[in-house]
Amino acid sequence: MITTELTDPIGVRVTPDRPGGTAVLVLAGSSGRVETGRAELLARSGAIAESIRWFGGPGQQPGPWEVPLELFQARVSELRTLADRVVIMGTSFGAEAALITAAHTPEVDAVIAFAPTDVVWAGIRPDGGQTSHWTLAGAALPYLPFVEDWRPDTDPPAYRELYRTSWERAAPERRAAATIPVERIPQILLVAGGDDRVWPSADHGHRIAERRRTAGLDTMIISAPDAGHRTVLPGEPVATGGQTMARGGTPESDAALGEQAWPKITALLGLDGAVFHVT
Structure with missing residues (x-):
């Protein structure tokens, strides 16, 4: 494998000795990390894999709010010159970024979303104000705001009920505007833990699948009731860092979900000769 350090934006690209025709853009979540381990895992299986820092780097937003989708679209265009898919x-x-970017970028062939969401959420600015996570052509995309009266009742805090309550209380028209148009994406594979305590990713995943089903599209959801927010793929180091919060699951259940998901991931990426299909 060949590892190339990227500088604009900061990141890494790992190229296998025999690329299999697929390139993967790997996006972390609120940790902001460059997912070097996951990129290396994918490259060992035959994909060109690139992971970038998408906030907190030079010239970028200091946190995950009003991040331009053009950042991701530029990386997709670059990877398209290196691979067929x-x-x-x-x-x-990062799953939210993947889905909203793919919905606005025809060059994207598929999305693999771990702990997904079906809507765009608010980002919190340093002054405490709420704004969209994303912009497109300089305009903030519609988003769901957080309710103001929620307080955590655990230490570390579990934010699942904050997201659930904010979704339930949102005006229908605002919820509709913030919904990610996932029916524009050719293929989607979702991985969600039923014990996710960050946000109700399994609920989000089922809403994505239902929206696509209405549009005549299939969606694969891989889930486990005892897994949490962070799925660990086979041979992958356990992620650490990020904001202090309850994430649910256990190291064993999170790794078991990764073992369950991995064959479907490699099939979707075309890395093992298998044909990806929804069962």
């Missing part, structure tokens, strides 16, 4: 793989906020 481009897939975006994201976790949590």
Whole structure:
């Protein structure tokens, strides 16, 4: 494998000795990390894999709010010159970025979303104000705001009920405007833990699948009731860092969900000769 350090934006690209024709853009969540380990895992299986820092780097937003989708679209265009297919793989906020980018970028062939969301959520500015996570052509995309009266009742805090309550209380028209148009994406694979305590990713995943089903599209959801927010793929180091919060699951259940998901991931990426299909 050949590892190339990227500088604009900061990141890494790992190229296998024999690329299999698919390139993957890997996006972390609120940790902001460059997912080097996951990129290396994918490259060992035959994909060109790139992971970038999408906030907190030079010239970028200091946090995950009003991040331009053009940042991701530029990486997709670059990867398209290197491979026949481009897939975006994201976790949590990175899954949100993957889905909303793919919905606005015809060059994206598929999305693999770990702990997904079906709507765009608010980002919190340093002054405490709420704004969209994303912009497109300089304009903030519609988003769901957080309710103001919620307080955590655990230490570390579990934010699942904040997201659930904010979704339930949102005006229908605002919820509709913030909904990610996932029916524009050719293929989607979702991985969600039923014990996700960050946000109700399994609920979000089922809403994505239902929206696509209405549009005549299939969606694969891989889930486990005892897994949490962070799925661990086979041979992948356990992620650490990010904001202090309850994420649910256990190291064993999170790794078991990764074992369950991995064959479907490699099939979607075309890395093992298998044909990806929804069962």
